[in-house]
Amino acid sequence: MGASASRGQVARIPAPEPEPEEAALGLNQLPPELLLVVLSYVPPRTLLRSCRHVCRGWRALVDGQALWFLILARDHGATGRALLPLVRSCLPPARNGRLCPLGRFCLRRPIGRNLIWNRGGQEGLRKWMVRQGGNGWLVEENGPAVPGAPSQSFGTSFRWCLKKEFLDLEEEGLWPELLDSGKIEICVSEWQRARDGSTCVYRLLVQLLDANQTVLDTFSAVPDPSQQWNNNSCLWVTHVFSNIKMGVRLVSFEHWGEETRFWAGDYEARVTNSSVIVRLCLS
Structure with a gap:
């Protein structure tokens, strides 16, 4: 006897119709x-x-x-x-x-920003043109804190050491008509410190130049030599170039230092927080 089995039919359920998508709005639309x-x-x-x-x-x-x-x-x-x-x-x-x-x-963003990138030795001597004297420049900790300065400073040796940076104001984002508008000023500053127990001399020279590197204005600071027992004294050197002449496009910032007892390894005339800031004349 044979039993017959009926094979069931599988009902096909139609897939739901996809809901119409809202057209995406591209930025160009x-x-x-x-x-x-x-x-x-x-x-x-x-x-x-x-x-x-x-x-x-x-x-x-x-x-x-x-x-x-x-x-x-x-x-x-x-x-x-x-x-x-x-x-x-x-x-x-x-x-x-x-x-x-x-x-x-x-x-x-050049207005109000320090245009000197390596202001206290955070990147060694990068960005600076350097002339070494004695044992050359050294980056060291500041010791007693200097107001508003990084924790490091540049120290000079027992012969004259020089460091210089050129700033191209157009490369920094300032255009000629703005530079020649008579509505900006350039503030330069730096902290200088002598180590207690030693003597040193220091000089700062800042020049404003045109595109051909002709000097249009100059600021020079030559403080009195530090005394041997100076209690780690700090000196803030600052100047504002106002009434800037037409044609200024470059800033040259350079400083020298020398330890005057000529002791090898004794780094003096420490400098830090070198600063060149372009500001608007708000008055």
């Missing part, structure tokens, strides 16, 4: 004025290194002035409020295919 607002919240480094290379439209926005004015307008401090009208008055006309000077300005 935004009106240009809204896209400018969005891009103004992107860090300047990203704007210049990435966004500028997305397409021709984005490049035109990044190269133009409107985007950078939006970024500058968010600084509501005293400097920011003074900066915006000054920039409007001295910004050169836009040129097709060239980045607006405000791009580098917003990237570098």
Whole structure:
């Protein structure tokens, strides 16, 4: 006897219809004025290194002035409020295919920032042009704290040691019309300290130069030699270049030091927190 088995039919259930997706709105579909607002919240480094290379439209926005004015307008401090009208008055006309000077300005933020990168030996002697005397320059701990200075300083030896740095103000983000506006000043300063129990001499020379390295203005400080028992005395040397002449494009910052007892290994005329700061004339 055979039993017959019925083979069941598997019912096919139709898959649900996918719900229609809302069309994604790309940034390029935004009106240009809204896209400018969005891009103004992107860090300047990203704007210049990435966004500028997305397409021709984005490049035109990044190269133009409107985007950078939006970024500058968010600084509501005293400097920011003074900066915006000054920039409007001295910004050169836009040129097709060239980045607006405000791009580098917003990237570098040169106003109110110390333009000397290695101000106290955090990176050894990098960025400095050096002439060694005696045992040469040494980076050492400050010992007693120096107000506002890094924990390290540069020390000189028993023969004259010289250190110099050139600052290109245009490379730092300042453009010629702004430099020649008569509305900025340059403040230079440095802490100098002598070790207790020794004597030393020190000199600071700062020069403002044009693009051909012609000297337009000079500040020189030659304090009296330190006495042997000086209780680790500190001296703050500072000067403000105001009424800056037309054509200033470079700053030369150099200092010398020498331990005058000529003891090998005794590092004196320690200097730290070397500073060059461009400021707006707010008065």
